[in-house]
Amino acid sequence: xxxxxxxxxxxxxxxxxxxxxxxxxxxxxxxxDLIAGYGRLRxxxxxxxxxxxxxxxxxxxxxxxxxxxxxxxxxGTYISDEMPWYLHGVPYDYRGHPELALAIEAVxxxxxGYNRAIRHPxxxxxxxxxxxxxxxxxxxxxxxxxxxxxxxxxxxxxFLPSGEAIGEAIRRSDLRVLLLASGALSHKFxxxxxxxxxxxxxxxxxxxxxxxxxxxKQAIALMKEGRHDLILERWDEDYRRKPWEAFGAHYLQMxxxxxxxxxxxxxxxxxxxxNARGTGxxxxxxxxxxxxxxxxxxxxSEYTPIVTA
Ligand SMILES: [Fe+2]
Numbered sequence: 001x002x003x004x005x006x007x008x009x010x011x012x013x014x015x016x017x018x019x020x021x022x023x024x025x026x027x028x029x030x031x032x033d034l035i036a037g038y039g040r041l042r043x044x045x046x047x048x049x050x051x052x053x054x055x056x057x058x059x060x061x062x063x064x065x066x067x068x069x070x071x072x073x074x075x076g077t078y079i080s081d082e083m084p085w086y087l088h089g090v091p092y093d094y095r096g097h098p099e100l101a102l103a104i105e106a107v108x109x110x111x112x113g114y115n116r117a118i119r120h121p122x123x124x125x126x127x128x129x130x131x132x133x134x135x136x137x138x139x140x141x142x143x144x145x146x147x148x149x150x151x152x153x154x155x156x157x158x159f160l161p162s163g164e165a166i167g168e169a170i171r172r173s174d175l176r177v178l179l180l181a182s183g184a185l186s187h188k189f190x191x192x193x194x195x196x197x198x199x200x201x202x203x204x205x206x207x208x209x210x211x212x213x214x215x216x217k218q219a220i221a222l223m224k225e226g227r228h229d230l231i232l233e234r235w236d237e238d239y240r241r242k243p244w245e246a247f248g249a250h251y252l253q254m255x256x257x258x259x260x261x262x263x264x265x266x267x268x269x270x271x272x273x274x275n276a277r278g279t280g281x282x283x284x285x286x287x288x289x290x291x292x293x294x295x296x297x298x299x300x301s302e303y304t305p306i307v308t309a
Contacts, residue, residue: 002173005048007254007265007286008041009181009223012058012131013276014080014087015201028200037271037283038135044270044285045136050178052097053138054146054166056253058183058246059126062149066108066162066253069147070101070117078130087127094133097144103173108165114151114158115165128182128250150249156240159249163256170257179257181250185219186212186242190278201275208278212242216273216280223267223284232261245279258288 011034015026023031045053060067075093080086101117108115129147132138138145148166151158170177188208198205207213215238222231231239232255239248255263270283 002170002175002177004167004170004257004288005050005176005178006044006288007179007181007258008044008270009183009185009251009254009267009282009284010041010132011037011184011271011274011276011281011283012128012182013184013279013281014083014127014131015276016135017087017090017127017131026201030200032202032274033272034202034274034281034283035135040270041283041285042136045141045178048178048289049176050143051175052100052144052146053136053178053180054100054148055129055132056150056179056181056183056250057126057128057147058150058181058250059128060147060149061152061246063151063153065114065116065149066151066154066159067116067118067149068101068104068166069096069123070098070119071096071121071123072098074125074145076125078125078127080127090130090134092125092130092133092139094139095142095144097146097175100146100169100173100175100177103169104166107169107172108162111161111165113161113165114154115162132180132182148253150246152247156235156247156252159247159252160256160260163253163258164260166253167257167259179254181254183245183250184276184279184281185216185239185244186280187245188212188242188278194278202272204273204275204280206275206278207280212280215239215242216282220267220269220273220282220284223286224269226264226266228255228258228263228265229261258286 078090079088105117265286267284273282
């Protein structure tokens with residue numbers, strides 16, 4: 001039986017792909033803590049030993065389907081068409097895992113869902129995937145990577161069944177899968193003529209609005225308590241309106257795979273909460289394996305979510 005061996009929400013902003021000297025200069029003498037956070041996340045990944053890394057890509061917008069990338073291998077040199085002066089010349093060469101992508105489509109079709117595998121050699125890359133492949137050194141670990149899109153014409157509730165189909169396909173496989181939700185929380189950009197409030201560009205006071213900082217911090221506190229149910233309860237009134245990056249497609253699909261409203265995996269912050277162009281960024285790790293061990297001891301299915309009062 002397959003397993004989700006760990007999960008995380010992870011920042012991917014392009015400032016993190018700049019050279020160390022520039023990052024330290026922009027940080028008023030100290031680097032972004034998200035860089036050290038990538039190192040902390042690498043240690044988690046090495047410990048849980050996944051067979052496959054699934055990345056919920058919050059820039060890969062699709063219309064009509066939740067797409068799952070089913071290519072066998074991707075290689076090339078990445079340039080961002082959003083910020084080509086800032087993010088360019090990034091070489092990449094990593095494996096995919098077509099069998100897992102096809103298994104997700106099969107489960108989704110059984111359920112009348114909208115997950116589909118796509119396999120096209122010219123399908124473009126996006127930096128929420130590429131930046132994590134590089135920063136987490138997934139190529140060096142020779143780990144296959146499967147990207148999942150952010151469908152832009154569905155309601156936020158429909159990201160959850162997409163994640164559920166993914167979770168079920170993993171359960172039916174014999175794979176150890178790591179889930180990475182690549183994206184920010186509140187995603188309101190600062191204007192083109194904006195002046196930093198704090199000289200350290202990464203400082204949280206440079207996030208777009210005080211109410212967005214407050215909202216992000218509340219979501220982070222709920223993640224730390226494992227109260228994903230309360231995040232979902234607040235979604236329509238709060239997080240949908242900020243809004244989170246990709247309407248929250250990265251977090252919501254990951255959460256669907258982890259049990260949705262019944263999920264109680266507690267978050268461990270692996271970095272400071274930081275600004276990037278007004279957006280709120282942090283790495284948060286969700287340890288899934290002790291949860292699975294507890295269920296084993298109780299004789300329950302490894303994937304039966306534990307519901308607490
Ligand atoms: Fe982004």
